[in-house]
Amino acid sequence: MQRILVLGGGVGGTLSANLLVKKLRTRIERGDVSVTVVDATGEHVYQPGFMYIAMGGEREQNLRRAERGLLDPRAQLVVGQAVRIDDDRRTVELADGTRLVYDYLVLATGSRILPEAIPHFDAEAHHFYTPEAARRLRRALDAFKGGRIVIGIAGMPYKCPPAPLEVAFLIDSELRQRRLRDKTEMHFCSPIGRVFTIESVSEMATPVFAEKGIEVHTFFNVEEIDPANKVVRSLEGEELPYDLLILVPPHKGAQVVIDSGLAPGSGWLPTDRETLQVKVAPDKPDGTPSPRRPHMYALGDATDLPLSKAGSTAHFEAPVVAERIAAQVRGAEPEAKAGTYTGRVMCFFEIGGGKATVLQFDYNHPPHPPKPNRFWHLGKIAFNKAYWFTVPKGRV
Amino acid sequence: MSDTTVPTISRTIDARGSFCPGPLMELIRAIREGQVGDVIAVWSADSGSKTDIPRWAEKAGQRMVGVFPRDGYDEIVVEKLR
Numbered sequence: 459m460q461r462i463l464v465l466g467g468g469v470g471g472t473l474s475a476n477l478l479v480k481k482l483r484t485r486i487e488r489g490d491v492s493v494t495v496v497d498a499t500g501e502h503v504y505q506p507g508f509m510y511i512a513m514g515g516e517r518e519q520n521l522r523r524a525e526r527g528l529l530d531p532r533a534q535l536v537v538g539q540a541v542r543i544d545d546d547r548r549t550v551e552l553a554d555g556t557r558l559v560y561d562y563l564v565l566a567t568g569s570r571i572l573p574e575a576i577p578h579f580d581a582e583a584h585h586f587y588t589p590e591a592a593r594r595l596r597r598a599l600d601a602f603k604g605g606r607i608v609i610g611i612a613g614m615p616y617k618c619p620p621a622p623l624e625v626a627f628l629i630d631s632e633l634r635q636r637r638l639r640d641k642t643e644m645h646f647c648s649p650i651g652r653v654f655t656i657e658s659v660s661e662m663a664t665p666v667f668a669e670k671g672i673e674v675h676t677f678f679n680v681e682e683i684d685p686a687n688k689v690v691r692s693l694e695g696e697e698l699p700y701d702l703l704i705l706v707p708p709h710k711g712a713q714v715v716i717d718s719g720l721a722p723g724s725g726w727l728p729t730d731r732e733t734l735q736v737k738v739a740p741d742k743p744d745g746t747p748s749p750r751r752p753h754m755y756a757l758g759d760a761t762d763l764p765l766s767k768a769g770s771t772a773h774f775e776a777p778v779v780a781e782r783i784a785a786q787v788r789g790a791e792p793e794a795k796a797g798t799y800t801g802r803v804m805c806f807f808e809i810g811g812g813k814a815t816v817l818q819f820d821y822n823h824p825p826h827p828p829k830p831n832r833f834w835h836l837g838k839i840a841f842n843k844a845y846w847f848t849v850p851k852g853r854v
Numbered sequence: 855m856s857d858t859t860v861p862t863i864s865r866t867i868d869a870r871g872s873f874c875p876g877p878l879m880e881l882i883r884a885i886r887e888g889q890v891g892d893v894i895a896v897w898s899a900d901s902g903s904k905t906d907i908p909r910w911a912e913k914a915g916q917r918m919v920g921v922f923p924r925d926g927y928d929e930i931v932v933e934k935l936r
Binding site: 596649650651657676677679688693694695740741764 | 871872873874875876878882886902908909913914915934936
């Protein structure tokens with residue numbers, strides 16, 4: 459019996475498991491192979507929808523489904539929190555003491571937010587990375603009658619890179635509709651020297667900020683929130699007063715991979731950019747690659763790859779993981795193209811006013827976003843609705 | 855800068871495997887953790903760092919000591935002033 463264990467029931471974990479079942483169906487039915495997903499809640503959450511709780515009237519119940527219903531019936535599901543991975547013994551320990559043995563391990567353990575890393579964040583700053591926070595932001599926007607809105611990024615990397623820009627553009631559109639825009643000053647703060655990490659996207663988005671009258675502050679790394687004076691200060695010495703503060707919280711990888719010595723303190727797993735195998739350590743400074751763990755893979759937000767932390771990344775990585783593990787189980791070489799991740803990512807980008815664009819790129823081809831239009835906005839809405847029937851099941 | 859000598863380095867960050875904005879973010883972390891007077895060297899193979907880090911240092915009120923081309927990467931040195 460060869461045991462494939464997948465930690466995490468998000469996009470990457472669910473899709474990897476379903477694709478592995480498809481590829482190894484006969485062996486699974488014969489009892490030679492097992493595919494087991496371990497998920498802390500047993501619930502699959504469509505996180506990109508959280509922003510729309512704050513901005514688009516989305517309801518939380520539409521964004522959650524039972525993981526069991528999304529997994530192929532031939533895949534097993536264990537609901538439990540993984541607390542330790544012992545790769546020497548090939549076991550994963552759960553919080554309730556259960557030990558699961560593996561021959562192949564897929565780490566789809568995602569990322570988590572750490573608002574508590576910045577004093578006063580929870581009391582003063584809004585965000586949209588949980589349903590509760592998104593609802594709280596919605597209430598604050600409903601109560602907003604004009605003033606200063608500051609939107610920023612309090613740590614990199616973070617989930618869904620376009621999201622804070624989208625929120626700025628969508629709030630601008632909403633305030634225009636509510637005739638509050640002329641009573642509102644809007645500020646957008648970026649930790650780096652431009653509004654977005656990828657240069658071509660930054661070139662597209664920067665004029666949009668100017669058109670909408672949103673003042674951009676680059677190199678603004680949030681250092682301190684001062685609740686008494688309602689001011690946010692940067693490491694660079696700038697300070698911005700706010701009436702409504704919206705910040706992307708700092709992010710980290712899963713605790714289990716840090717505690718198990720697989721990832722550094724940041725929690726991002728050192729990952730081979732093409733095979734997605736987890737490295738024993740980051741590559742050496744002189745470029746000498748560190749050994750890969752041949753039976754252990756990482757995908758989605760969990761990796762240290764220089765790519766968007768987004769469901770789309772996991773969506774395009776999962777077929778590579780499935781191809782490689784299925785080949786190893788069969789004792790064959792993976793098919794070269796199917797077993798190599800090229801860095802492909804695709805995500806929609808809301809511009810406000812019912813328009814959006816799309817970012818498609820890979821390691822070697824930066825995105826060239828088309829002129830924002832209504833088509834891509836409708837495409838994003840349709841994709842969000844169709845998600846449950848397509849992505850986790852491997853239909854797109 | 856043609857001079858290849860640099861002042862005594864308090865801390866070196868090897869960010870050669872990292873892409874923009876990784877090296878800048880690593881430097882910012884070191885500045886946060888360091889003391890005034892620390893001289894921090896960032897090794898970066900990403901060409902964007904050569905422009906990003908000096909721009910950041912100017913805005914942040916830190917002293918840009920220099921950008922030194924090395925074998926296949928740049929050594930970018932910043933002194934923490936505040």
